[in-house]
Amino acid sequence: MEHYGGRRTKAEQDAATVEIGYALCSAAFAAAVVFGAVAGPALLFDLPRTAELLLVRAGEIVAPVLFFARVVSVLLRFRQPGGLREPGGLSQPGSQPSQPGRTSPDS
Template sequence: MGRRTQAERDAMTVETGFALVTAAVLAGLTFAAVSAPALLLLDLGGAARTAVLSVAVTTAAVAFVARVVHVLWRFPSRQRGHRLDGTPDPAGRGRPGPTEPAP
């Protein structure tokens, strides 16, 4: 593997930040969606409340990890000029330079 350019390092930094921020938002929403109905609408005892919070935390953690992996897993193929389904992008997006030959 060769040395990366500054632009490639910057792109990876931005992509990592995007992955972490969107994963944190998704985890927060997942936690709220799992825990809020049970905790706000039902009168739960101590053990049931602990169980609901445990399930909510676990689900939020899984959602966080899944989002980070999903975003970072597809990043290299987008850099090589491929669509998200893995097929080459005929428009050449993702590659530097002109995509059409000069007339």
């Protein structure tokens, strides 16, 4: 997506659609897990009323904040040049990490 103001190719549109879907699904999963971890004890165990209320309210606050933060972080990382990287953290295909003791392919 290097050209601003121009039309996107079909591949760029598809990549953006997939990235948005990934951002939303991973954010929903993370928010559900955090809500369950924070509010779960209040829903499973017989706790004092104040503790139940506090845990459920904390879960209701933390989960949406985490959801929003996850969506924004995934989409900003996608938007940055070189934001899509290989699982090993290498941005260029065929590039090698600069680690002591490793030889480069042309040596």
